[in-house]
Amino acid sequence: MLNLDQLSAFVSVIDLGSFTAAADKAGLTQPAISLQVKLLEQRLGVRLIERVGRRAQPSPAGVELLLHARRILEDCSAVHEAMMPYREGSVGRVRIGSGGTASIHLLPRAIAAVKKRMPGLEIIVRIGNTEDILRDLEANALDLAVVVLPAAGRSLEVEPFYEDELLAVAPKGSHMPKDGPGTDFLKDKTFLLYEGGNTRRAIDEWFASDGIRLKPAMEFGSVEAVKELVAAGLGWSLLPGLALQRDRSDHLETSPVKPRLTRQLGMVLRRDKHLTRGLREVINCLREFRS
Amino acid sequence: MLNLDQLSAFVSVIDLGSFTAAADKAGLTQPAISLQVKLLEQRLGVRLIERVGRRAQPSPAGVELLLHARRILEDCSAVHEAMMPYREGSVGRVRIGSGGTASIHLLPRAIAAVKKRMPGLEIIVRIGNTEDILRDLEANALDLAVVVLPAAGRSLEVEPFYEDELLAVAPKGSHMPKDGPGTDFLKDKTFLLYEGGNTRRAIDEWFASDGIRLKPAMEFGSVEAVKELVAAGLGWSLLPGLALQRDRSDHLETSPVKPRLTRQLGMVLRRDKHLTRGLREVINCLREFRS
DNA sequence: ACAAAAGAATTCCTTATGGATTGCATTATT
DNA sequence: AATAATGCAATCCATAAGGAATTCTTTTGT
Numbered sequence: 256m257l258n259l260d261q262l263s264a265f266v267s268v269i270d271l272g273s274f275t276a277a278a279d280k281a282g283l284t285q286p287a288i289s290l291q292v293k294l295l296e297q298r299l300g301v302r303l304i305e306r307v308g309r310r311a312q313p314s315p316a317g318v319e320l321l322l323h324a325r326r327i328l329e330d331c332s333a334v335h336e337a338m339m340p341y342r343e344g345s346v347g348r349v350r351i352g353s354g355g356t357a358s359i360h361l362l363p364r365a366i367a368a369v370k371k372r373m374p375g376l377e378i379i380v381r382i383g384n385t386e387d388i389l390r391d392l393e394a395n396a397l398d399l400a401v402v403v404l405p406a407a408g409r410s411l412e413v414e415p416f417y418e419d420e421l422l423a424v425a426p427k428g429s430h431m432p433k434d435g436p437g438t439d440f441l442k443d444k445t446f447l448l449y450e451g452g453n454t455r456r457a458i459d460e461w462f463a464s465d466g467i468r469l470k471p472a473m474e475f476g477s478v479e480a481v482k483e484l485v486a487a488g489l490g491w492s493l494l495p496g497l498a499l500q501r502d503r504s505d506h507l508e509t510s511p512v513k514p515r516l517t518r519q520l521g522m523v524l525r526r527d528k529h530l531t532r533g534l535r536e537v538i539n540c541l542r543e544f545r546s
Numbered sequence: 547m548l549n550l551d552q553l554s555a556f557v558s559v560i561d562l563g564s565f566t567a568a569a570d571k572a573g574l575t576q577p578a579i580s581l582q583v584k585l586l587e588q589r590l591g592v593r594l595i596e597r598v599g600r601r602a603q604p605s606p607a608g609v610e611l612l613l614h615a616r617r618i619l620e621d622c623s624a625v626h627e628a629m630m631p632y633r634e635g636s637v638g639r640v641r642i643g644s645g646g647t648a649s650i651h652l653l654p655r656a657i658a659a660v661k662k663r664m665p666g667l668e669i670i671v672r673i674g675n676t677e678d679i680l681r682d683l684e685a686n687a688l689d690l691a692v693v694v695l696p697a698a699g700r701s702l703e704v705e706p707f708y709e710d711e712l713l714a715v716a717p718k719g720s721h722m723p724k725d726g727p728g729t730d731f732l733k734d735k736t737f738l739l740y741e742g743g744n745t746r747r748a749i750d751e752w753f754a755s756d757g758i759r760l761k762p763a764m765e766f767g768s769v770e771a772v773k774e775l776v777a778a779g780l781g782w783s784l785l786p787g788l789a790l791q792r793d794r795s796d797h798l799e800t801s802p803v804k805p806r807l808t809r810q811l812g813m814v815l816r817r818d819k820h821l822t823r824g825l826r827e828v829i830n831c832l833r834e835f836r837s
Numbered sequence: 838a839c840a841a842a843a844g845a846a847t848t849c850c851t852t853a854t855g856g857a858t859t860g861c862a863t864t865a866t867t
Numbered sequence: 868a869a870t871a872a873t874g875c876a877a878t879c880c881a882t883a884a885g886g887a888a889t890t891c892t893t894t895t896g897t
Contacts, residue, residue, distance in 0.1 A: 256550050256551060256554060256622070257550055257622045257625060257626075258550065259547050259548055259549065259550055260547060260849095263547065273879075273880095274879075274880060274881095275878085275879065275880080283850070283851090284850070284851055284852080285879080285880070285881095286850080286851075286852085286880085286881080286882080286883095287849075287850055287851075289880065289881065289882090290849075290850080290881095290882095291849090293881085294849095299625070299626070299629045299633065300629070300633040301629050301632045301633050302820060302822070305686060305820060306818070306820075306879090306880065306881090307686040307816060307818060307819065307820075308684070308686065308701060308816070308818070308857095308858060308859075308879095309858070309859060309878075309879065310686070311879095311880090312686055314632075314822075315632065315637075315638060315639045315668075316629060316632035316633075319628055319629070319632070320625065320628070320629065323621060323624065323625045323628060324625075326621060327618055327621050327622060327625075330614060330617060330618050330621070331547070331548040331618060333614065334548060334590070334611065334614045334615075334618075335548075335590065337610055337611070337614060338590040338591070338592045338607055338610070338611065341592045341605075341606060341607035341610070342590075342591045342592055529610075551890095564838075564839095565838075565839060565840095566838065566839080574891070574892090575891070575892055575893080576838085576839070576840095577839090577840075577841080577842095577891080577892075577893085578890075578891055578892075580839065580840065580841090581840095581890075581891085582890090584840090585890095597838090597839065597840095602838095602839090700858085700859085701857095701858070701859085817857090817858090818857075818858080838897100839896105839897085840895100840896080840897075841894100841895085841896080841897100842893100842894085842895085842896100843892100843893085843894085843895105844891105844892085844893080844894100845890100845891080845892075845893095846889105846890085846891070846892090847888105847889085847890075847891080848887105848888085848889070848890080849886105849887085849888075849889080850885105850886085850887075850888085851884105851885085851886080851887090852883105852884090852885085852886100853882100853883085853884085853885105854881100854882085854883085854884105855880105855881085855882080855883105856879105856880090856881080856882100857878100857879085857880085857881100858877105858878085858879080858880100859876105859877085859878075859879095860875105860876090860877080860878095861874100861875085861876085861877095862873100862874090862875080862876100863872105863873080863874075863875095864871100864872080864873075864874090865870100865871085865872070865873085866869100866870080866871075866872085867868105867869090867870080867871095
């Protein structure tokens with residue numbers, strides 16, 4: 256029978272290019288690693304590592320073994336993940352990835368609801384741009400993503416669950432058309448935009464459908480920053496309704512635009528994801544927003 | 547880290563429905579299997595086997611683990627399969643670096659001989675100048691170099707294996723002294739030379755030993771080109787005998803020079819190189835030329 | 838038929854040591 | 868002065884011997 260410690264040692268040596276480095280990483284001494292690799296080589300009857308000069312390189316057989324070994328080791332760590340939900344005592348853990356806006360305004364409410372039902376559940380939220388989040392999701396470093404759609408990915412399943420309207424935002428006292436400002440009305444305003452990925456794209460498309468190309472005065476990575484700047488009278492903006500709920504009506508004038516401009520927030524999971532109870536709860540709580 | 551023996555024991559117990567049976571199959575005693583499964587349960591923090599009545603059945607977590615475990619164990623046995631060809635030496639790879647002349651005229655014959663003995667062997671030949679080849683050899687990007695000597699390098703081992711004579715080559719019908727042309731005879735001829743590194747150097751030294759400094763009319767990177775030009779009557783040349791074996795005697799006059807001028811071809815390996823069966827075969831086949 | 842405990846055997850790790858190569862500095866040479 | 872050669876120190880891996888830890892067996896109990 257093969258031995259996972261030996262496989263792991265072998266992979267580590269190749270990755271780090273040195274027996275000594277692999278030993279340090281594993282918290283062992285160099286002879287231990289040497290022995291592991293040697294035993295593996297004996298068991299397989301093949302030379303796996305070319306000890307040549309100062310560098311350790313895989314032999315042809317070693318290259319082939321690497322492919323298998325990496326997969327096996329990954330599967331083994333996946334086992335721990337898979338057993339997590341069955342564990343007694345630990346209620347579980349849900350790792351959520353999210354874009355900035357949703358994480359500030361939507362997730363806290365959903366998480367609060369989940370926590371009420373499953374107090375022990377550990378919830379981790381990672382903020383990032385859609386691209387990074389989805390990559391981590393595919394790598395199973397995240398359990399669930401909450402992002403602005405569209406979201407692509409062969410192994411991913413997308414469920415839209417919230418339609419967020421983008422609102423025109425102006426300093427208090429600005430003239431705001433009754434039935435909402437259109438592209439014509441807005442095109443000459445000074446614009447401060449949130450430089451989010453899909454949100455920003457939706458805004459550009461909205462203007463572009465009337466043949467207008469927007470040249471924003473400034474772009475910011477933070478919605479809150481844009482809000483403050485608009486409140487200070489520095490210009491107009493188009494911001495997610497979500498971000499405007501904790502009303503700054505004392506300093507801001509807000510209105511839907513014409514035609515209305517919305518963006519879809521969606522939950523994204525790996526298609527083959529095993530649903531733990533915690534994850535199911537989170538999904539259900541997010542669905543509450545669907546109304 | 548997971549343990550494959552434990553996984554295997556667990557799967558076996560489920561498959562056979564009994565600890566004792568699993569123990570027999572594994573050639574161990576029953577407590578050993580009990581312990582393995584217990585340790586696995588402890589490590590995963592999950593109960594895996596429901597000991598109910600006479601039959602051992604998997605818990606829900608056990609069912610899930612079975613899926614993973616079977617796959618992992620299969621992959622592990624696939625590893626043995628995958629290593630088999632390398633183990634028997636029927637598969638392998640030899641990366642040879644070579645100067646141009648040897649690679650065209652010597653290597654094909656040696657490779658053909660090796661292939662006859664080890665049909666599965668993968669042979670890669672990289673052409674380049676001596677310097678590049680030797681650098682790659684030191685970096686272990688090549689297994690063997692076949693170059694014109696001398697070849698330096700602290701970590702390299704050199705074995706001369708073929709003495710190649712440089713022949714004077716003239717257009718058909720040229721006057722060629724009976725006992726071979728000397729420097730005196732050749733110094734006034736129009737010369738077309740092959741701009742190889744060590745070969746070219748050997749020629750310069752040959753003339754220099756009689757105090758003559760050669761001013762070749764043209765230099766070419768290809769021996770074949772020089773041959774064609776000489777055949778077309780454009781001048782004389784000194785070329786490796788190896789390159790003249792596929793006789794162009796219908797258009798060329800060839801003769802040893804006086805004193806005879808030879809260059810050594812050598813095999814070069816890293817001093818600490820591990821000899822695979824394939825590499826040994828290649829070396830042996832090259833030695834056949836030594837006669 | 839499985840679990841638990843104690844002793845035995847094996848495995849695996851650490852320490853110590855030696856061989857080999859590499860990188861750097863020093864020295865000799867053209 | 869620049870280049871090549873030499874010598875030294877450092878680094879890395881292999882091996883051997885002793886010791887710690889794991890794992891198996893035997894025995895016994897539920």
